[in-house]
């Protein structure tokens with residue numbers, strides 16, 4: 001067993017852990033990230049839609065609302081500066097029935113409250129002129145939505161972190177920590193040994209496992225740990241360029257943004273994610289969901305050929321509210337919440353966590369400044 005002392009230990013090398021790591025290491029701190037897997041961001045950070053969200057949906061006052069629109073602007077600036085592959089596609093949120101039209105108004109109001117600019121209310125014909133395959137009654141055009149290559153983004157964060165002599169320890173699992181003499185003393189297990197790392201700051205960015213990790217932080221009163229519910233999102237892929245150039249989103253529901261038409265940077269079309277509440281982490285996509293996908297997709301893309309839809313990948317959202325309990329927000333806790341010095345727990349880091357990652361990095365950095 002060996003012992004090390006550093007400024008900050010970050011648990012989790014996903015997009016959020018890495019964004020925090022690069023930000024605080026650039027302030028001169030010595031930082032180690034421990035990552036359970038053998039590579040960065042292989043869990044939720046690479047199992048998502050890769051959308052740079054504009055910030056239109058989130059309830060005012062929520063952390064999601066506070067972070068997303070700013071995160072969107074910062075992410076475009078970052079991608080341009082560091083040559084991270086991305087594309088500002090814009091998106092249409094489509095009302096496919098008369099009944100859905102008033103919901104566009106409420107989304108528009110929320111978007112303005114959240115500081116999203118440039119949104120326009122457009123007719124079904126306007127959408128048809130831009131995207132001849134898409135059918136809707138009316139829509140909102142959101143110019144600031146886009147897509148980013150998540151892997152390249154995380155590699156860029158990692159590169160910046162390593163430039164500051166930061167280090168990600170792979171196949172290294174956080175087991176537990178104690179609090180001694182104002183420092184966090186963590187036990188980390190890798191393939192060959194258990195090591196102890198003593199740090200002034202401990203940051204739990206373990207994504208889907210943040211609840212579990214928090215339970216193993218001895219000093220933390222367990223009443224502060226929210227329960228995490230798993231909402232799987234399945235995708236069906238086409239592997240084809242259907243000559244659609246905007247993201248197409250239906251009207252959102254309580255648990256998700258709806259089963260949308262997404263694009264990768266090669267313009268291949270995929271659909272999803274849907275919502276499947278699960279108990280365990282399992283990423284298989286059941287082909288039985290095809291019919292439900294087809295029925296939803298054809299509301300806005302009537303010409304979709306069912307035979308081109310293939311079960312694709314899935315990702316799992318760490319939600320802080322269970323099915324039917326409403327929308328959940330990010331929950332970031334520092335000393336002002338739980339009373340423990342230099343301990344930060346990030347719970348419920350679902351969408352728009354990728355878009356917000358730079359802003360979350362700054363936010364956490366300010367909490368420990």
Ligand SMILES: Cc1cc2nc3c(=O)[nH]c(=O)nc-3n(C[C@H](O)[C@H](O)[C@H](O)COP(=O)(O)OP(=O)(O)OC[C@H]3O[C@@H](n4cnc5c(N)ncnc54)[C@H](O)[C@@H]3O)c2cc1C
Nearest residue numbers: 012014016036045048049051174207233315351353354355
């Ligand atoms: C289906 C889906 C679609 C989404 N679409 C979008 C989108 O289009 N746009 C957007 O902005 N956001 C989107 N998101 C949200 C976004 O993907 C997440 O907010 C973001 O990836 C969370 O990053 P993270 O670093 O918190 O989690 P993760 O990427 O899960 O990273 C946490 C890391 O912690 C590690 N870990 C866990 N326990 C331990 C331990 N004990 N010791 C060491 N390491 C540990 C894990 O191995 C993991 O690598 C989507 C999410 C889902 C599920």
